[in-house]
Amino acid sequence: MIELExxxxxYGEKVAVDHLTFSVRPGIVTGFLGPNGAGKSTTMRMILGLDRPTAGDVRIDGRHYDRLKDPLTYIGALLDAKAVHGGRSARNHLLCLAQSNGIPGSRVAEVLETVGLTAVARKKAKGFSLGMGQRLGIAGALLGDPRILMFDEPVNGLDPEG
Structure with a gap:
């Protein structure tokens, strides 16, 4: 469960998120809807500990993200599909994530197959289209077989097959 309180x-005078309180319970699909600049991405970044809240608290299964043991098994996230090292292949990008999180390397082939990137697994990510980058990001989110998936604009650039 994710709990925000x-x-x-x-950001200076700008309030991006203002006293947001809610819970995301297991098994419930929850979406953020709102215009650009409404604080959706900022909220997700705070959940993952990438941005520090000015006030309030956020917990995943009762703990802050940085206190989770093996965090990729708790929450898999895709916030920015282009946040990969362009010189690495799709396979090596995922392998680095797997190795740094104690996930078996065999899982890399499984998630590449799931997202339809097996044929380009050895190609460098810098040559990927937006949709292929999005699929690679989704593969990264699925890597730890997490209890929670969190996506920011998950279908951006995906074709119907994706």
């Missing part, structure tokens, strides 16, 4: 994020 009074979550606030300010």
């Amino acid at each position: 009074g979550l606030t994020k300010r």
